[in-house]
Amino acid sequence: MAKLPVKYYVVDAFSDSAFKGNPAAVCLLEEERDEKWLQAVAAEINIPDTCYLTRLSGSDSLDSSNPRFRLRWFTPVAEVKICGHATLAAAHTLFTSSLLNCDVIEFVTKSGTLTARKVADIQTIDGSNIQNHESQESFLIELDFPTIPMIDFNSAEFSPISKALNGTSVIDIKRTATEDDLIVILSSGETVVELQPQFDLISKCPGRGIIISGPAPLDSGFDYYYQFFIPKLQVNENEH
Template identity: 60%
Template sequence: MQAVAAEFNISQTCYLTRIPNSTSPNTRFRLRWFTPVTEVKLCGHATLASAHTLFTTGLVNSNIIEFDTLSGILTAKKVPDVCPTNVSEVQNGGVSDRFLIELNFPTVPVTDFNSAEASLISKALNDAPLIDVKRTTTADDIFVIPQ
């Protein structure tokens, strides 16, 4: 998988594998994402694209898909698009087959970042003013909210 992602040389390449006979009542797939150099834990746009492909091609017959990932179980839910696409659709009482996809990602617990170290983050970002800096408690990642 990594070799193919390196050959594609795009920001993210994702791989889907159906999980047969899952204990879940929902259709389940293993989903993995790779950059050209490494596997990553989460990629929202590739998850959305995967769900859209599965829903629109008829490869799933339910409105919920579960993705087993390095970040845990992510869900994609197919919900009706209640906004009409144009005035004639409303006037003719037509119903659109359009839909939206609602993604549910895991939450990551965060803690406050040391304010003395936050100034180093600002300096590394060309002295950009920062609103907040948080650190994840699980992977030690840093979230920076610039002004």
């Protein structure tokens, strides 16, 4: 029996304009596919992350009244246990499609059950709060992710990390206890945005990848900026 065609979308996360932000492919599957096929499709699409959604029903959803989907993420060369911007892309795809009419979606993943919640986009105009009801519904998406424990990083190894980040001054470094990523704290969010990393040197650093972060400007509306470099998985820049 022939396989059904696969419908997929390319979503630019963290942006309201096409060809900006962080791209992720969202594939909607009618049936489970083997890992070799999933990896081959991700390699063919060849953007930082491709995620796959399969609707769960029956006994798989008995413990929840919310729609549930199995969610997996692949870079062009490997499966990863969790990906923030691709999860956001998956939630956006489902919330804006005709498949669902709900405000909460649960994703069953290798990192546990993740929740995406659709919330109203309240905008302030001339000091008054109004709900945007323009030609297309405007909404925000809240993601509930697990807390990842961190451990100390040997300060004697700061120098090669700084060199890989083009000589940038490093405030502190932590190491995640799950995926073995390095979290590098820089002096400011502006430094995070302007940094030009040396990907060949990052590939030689300990751990899987390097996350750089710094406090956002006070008038930005954000708490911090960050970027995630994983050249070992052919993802030079993932999220920011």
